[in-house]
Amino acid sequence: MxxxxxxxxxxxxxxxxxxxxxxxxxxxxxxxxxxxxxxxxxxxxxxxxxxxxxxxxxxxxxxxxxxxxxxxxxxxxxxxxxxxxxxxxxxxxxxxxxxxxxxxxxxxxxxxxxxxxxxxxxxxxxxxxxxxxxxxxxxxxxxxxxxxxxxxxxxxxxxxxxxxxxxxxxxxxxxxxxxxxxxxxxxxxxxxxxxxxxxxxxxxxxxxxxxxxxxWGGKLRALFEKPGGDRLRRRLDAMTNVEYQRVLRTPAGGLRKALVTNGDGRVDRTLDRLLANLGDATLAELVADxxxxxxxxxxxxxxxxxxxxxxxxxxxxxxxxxxxxxxxxxxxxxxxxxxxxxxxxxxxxxxxxxxxxxxxxxxxxxxxxxxxxLPALFTPPARPASVEVPTQLDEAYPPECSTQEALGRVLGVLSRLPVADRVVTVSADVAVTTHLAGWINRKGVYFPHAKSNPFADVPQAMQWKESPSGHHIELGIAE
The missing domain is CATH 3.40.50.970 (Thiamin diphosphate (ThDP)-binding fold, Pyr/PP domains)
Incomplete structure (x- = not known):
């Protein structure tokens, strides 16, 4: 076959x-x-x-x-x-x-x-x-x-x-x-x-x-390798998008003239010789290759x-x-x-x-x-067994606190529980202001490969350790 x-x-x-x-x-x-x-x-x-x-x-x-x-x-x-x-x-x-x-x-x-x-x-x-x-x-x-x-x-x-x-x-x-x-x-x-x-x-x-x-396709590439083929390649490569689209719509009988005629009206004899033995239909097919x-x-x-x-x-x-x-x-x-x-x-x-x-x-x-x-195309796998999620947390909250502070406290508790293995956080360059520092310090930042942290030996409120085992995904502010 x-x-x-x-x-x-x-x-x-x-x-x-x-x-x-x-x-x-x-x-x-x-x-x-x-x-x-x-x-x-x-x-x-x-x-x-x-x-x-x-x-x-x-x-x-x-x-x-x-x-x-x-x-x-x-x-x-x-x-x-x-x-x-x-x-x-x-x-x-x-x-x-x-x-x-x-x-x-x-x-x-x-x-x-x-x-x-x-x-x-x-x-x-x-x-x-x-x-x-x-x-x-x-x-x-x-x-x-x-x-x-x-x-x-x-x-x-x-x-x-x-x-x-x-x-x-x-x-x-x-x-x-x-x-x-x-x-x-x-x-x-x-x-x-x-x-x-x-x-x-x-x-x-x-x-x-x-x-x-x-x-360019294989047929045109082969023609480029023939004597004078470099002229055809330069001619096609130099075309604007509008020019090329117009060439594609040019009737086969007029295509040859459009290709071999320079901007000043003169005929490129080398290019003309290259195309001389090609029929109009073949030339049209090649230009679209x-x-x-x-x-x-x-x-x-x-x-x-x-x-x-x-x-x-x-x-x-x-x-x-x-x-x-x-x-x-x-x-x-x-x-x-x-x-x-x-x-x-x-x-x-x-x-x-x-x-x-x-x-x-x-x-x-x-x-x-x-x-x-052929191998079978993708089919969604069966949903995995659900994990046990706690219905309440052993955490105290001040009488008045922001939702961001509350989020930080919740994640702090979750980070010490088995369910944390299934938790992923994402932020668009706002991890600090959304109180994710404690979570990140415990669970790390996810990156497809491990990266060194020159500040690892410097005491900081948030340690930025990036590795494939991290649980926080950081995005740029463009989100």
Missing amino acids: DRLAVLERIQKKVLWLGTYTVHHANSLRASSDGIKVGGHQASSSSVVSLLTALYFDALRGDDLVAVKAHSSPAFYAIQYLRGRLTAEALRELRSFGGLQAYPSHRKNAAIVDLSTGSMGLGAVQATFGALASRYVADHFASPSRGRVVVMVGDAELDEGNVGEALAEEALARLTNVLWIVDVNRQSLDRIVPDGRLRQTRAVFEACGWRVDELR VGGHDLRLILEAFAGARRAADRPTVILAHTIKGWGLPIAGDPLNHTLLLTQGQIDELRRSLGIAEGAEWDGFPPGSDEAELTRR
Whole structure:
């Protein structure tokens, strides 16, 4: 079995099912008013390759995933192909009681690990969840060291809470975190401003993350190695986001001229010779060959992230919004829906037989066999037995005291009881003013690895001892 070839066929099925699910919900299912009910064909298709590589190769049974909210049609298609949803569930997207437009753990806990509908919140929640997972592993000898995989769109990184979270020192020590950024260069209203990707990379690097960028695909990389290939690479690398999006929308017949003509109107003869033997359709395919749609490169990046043992990884995967669809690269494709004619043409181009629109993998096919051999996806473990919590404490309180002082006294008593092993405190740079000093002195500060304290021999009201055994998590004032 050629695994890569099988994955290529799987991603075509994912692209079709995700796109057709939205089409069915908005154009085929009976409706009293004809109003668009939701689902994003363009935003979903941009991550089809990434999701295919993730769910049909890279994920292990104890990995949790926070998928990009707008990728839900492709995500649901994958859950169907993995046997966790029915075709009927796909047909009920956005119907009353049906699948949500955005992944919702509350509504679909069996398949959705983490809700991601509010931009920026899901990514941050998932990453702090990874910190909590590391805490549990350090304190209770938990056998699970599964990863938390976060997928976000590049425009989603504009949310201020994302940058605030990345600045937290403890997160940069988490080896169980992988972020995948869908760099499709488009937000809802516009093409993402130039320089934003450079800023994103700089922020992650400054925060101590390992950064892996998938800019161009393997076919383009091979062309770059040919005589004159460096000219093509410089030409493409120098393009602004708007320029590149315009090139993607340029008809095949005019693309060659657009590439070989310099800003001053002169023709780059070296580049012209490089492209001379390429047909118009081949050239258009090559220009759109970005790393986020090259399964081989994606799998290599995922493997590299798993090997990284000292810090979290972010993969900046360049993609095309609307990939594989006639609306690919259109600056206003976020809310566009394919027409019936476009759907019919897509069905034919992907090899889907008429009447087989909802079919999964044929029994006995390589796709079905590959899927059968995959490890089961994450399912929540059974709730552990509850611990005994005292109903009252042997502690006296002054007739008048602040709630902060009372909290400090309560924690002081709890710190001497067995239940303290299950207590975690968190503060945003206000441990002293919230009377946590006594608790911290007894139970310590949690950090993924032990840190020295040069003030350990100096008498202080609060000793700041950081180690994996601590029970207080300190955050920056950004909270």
